[in-house]
Amino acid sequence: MKTRKVPMRMCLGCQEMKPKKELLRVVRTPEGVVELDPTGKRNGRGAYLCPNSVCFQAAVKERRFRKAFGVDVDPAVFANLEGKISS
Numbered sequence: 001m002k003t004r005k006v007p008m009r010m011c012l013g014c015q016e017m018k019p020k021k022e023l024l025r026v027v028r029t030p031e032g033v034v035e036l037d038p039t040g041k042r043n044g045r046g047a048y049l050c051p052n053s054v055c056f057q058a059a060v061k062e063r064r065f066r067k068a069f070g071v072d073v074d075p076a077v078f079a080n081l082e083g084k085i086s087s
Contacts, residue, residue: 009048012064013055023048028069034077036084045069056085
């Protein structure tokens with residue numbers, strides 16, 4: 001029996017490759033709204049993040065969300081995302 005390939009994605013915070021199912025997906029929708037994607041299947045440009053506050057803080061500090069999405073992200077969106085990410 002063949003073993004299935006595990007999709008790997010890079011975390012914006014720690015820059016480590018991890019299995020896709022272990023990471024949270026943040027998406028910029030076609031309307032330009034940046035939000036958390038709990039299903040991992042929404043339309044738009046996605047970026048992945050470890051579910052801890054250390055990686056989130058590193059990604060914000062290094063402006064990696066801006067680089068990944070190509071737009072400035074509103075600080076209110078960061079506050080919303082930080083509330084949903086465990087410490």
